[in-house]
Amino acid sequence: MIGLGNDDQRDALSELVNIGMGQAGDSLARLFDTFITLSIPRIELVQPRDVTRAIRALVDAPGPVVAVRQAFSSRIRGEALAIYEAGGCDALADLVTYPDVTSDELLLEVSNVLVGACVGGLAAQFSLDLSFSPPSILGSHRSIDDLLDVAGLPWENALIAEVNFRVVDRAFRCHLLTFWPDESIAVLLRAVDALLATL
Amino acid sequence: MTMSVLVVDDSPVSRKMVIRSLPPGWDISITQASNGSEALAALGVKHHALVLLDLNMPVMDGYQFLEAIASSELVRPIVIVLSGDIQPQAQARVKALGASAFVKKPVGAQTILAALHECGVL
Secondary structure: OOOOOOHHHHHHHHHHHHHHHHHHHHHHHHHHOOOEEEOOOEEEEEOHHHHHHHHHHHHOOOOOEEEEEEEEEOOOEEEEEEEEEHHHHHHHHHHOOOOOOOHHHHHHHHHHHHHHHHHHHHHHOOOOOOEEOOOEEEEEEEOHHHHHHHHOOOOOOEEEEEEEEEEOOOOOEEEEEEEOOHHHHHHHHHHHHHHHHOO | OOEEEEEEOOOHHHHHHHHHHOOOOOOEEEEEEOOHHHHHHHHHHOOOOEEEEOOOOOOOOHHHHHHHHHOOOOOOOEEEEEEOOOOHHHHHHHHHOOOOEEEEOOOOHHHHHHHHHHOOOO
16 A cells, blocks of 8 residues: 655645645636635545545535536546535625526536646646546535545545635635545655655 | 845745755855744744745744734844745735735745845845
8 A cells, every 4th residue: 555655745745735726726716806715735645444534524514515526637647526515605606797607507617727726736746737527516415425425436545635715705615635546646756756856 | 144034834845945946155044934923933033134934824824924023023024925825815915914025836946036136135
């Protein structure tokens, strides 16, 4: 089993995710013309049986959620899961002035922007170009436990990077989780080691 | 004369990346802090002419640090913000709070150099 070898690797990965997250926050701020509060990223490497528990601990959403999933690939591949607290989605809809856009369409667009900027921004730091699948709604207005049962994430181990975005003065909150299979984690860690070796 | 520089970031890797990006041969002494609160303590011990400040940190973030400096009796250092959060509002907010320059992460030698010139420390 692959592991996060040391604190430096975790720290470097966290910093690289942080930069990707900053780009995602900027994209979201421009989309809604508002200020976005960013969390400090959290990185966990978990085994399959612990994934659900780890996500529940990271996301901390007691009420119903809406989740959007999007896959990405190139030399590394993985999946992103954007989890929104259902109550906040209505608050988000208020920010948008297009009456013909459904809340699902809006969430798909928001997810696309966040995943593209965050994961794309992370990959760009390793000079990797990613292609993204179209985002799809994984579940709507369900508890996080129901949702994770359905998700059936296929990875042997998951490197979970969690960041969250909050729109100032609104209840809107999004948790963005990314999952990477073993061979992609290995590619990421090699890139991280190469970076650390220059310091 | 040797200039005292305080590098404030919760990530040790990020601090190393910042320090590596500073101009080679520049006559400085570097102190490191991992959040705003540690940075304030360091400034209480000794004046630093320049602070290189991350924004998104636990305990006391960069905004709170800038506010604390503004309301303190401390001699004001020149502050350059180095941030992954690149929202225009973040940039405007730190400038309003007294920061002299804003550099987007990942930092590079060229962007740091430009900011140092912009603030007149080089």
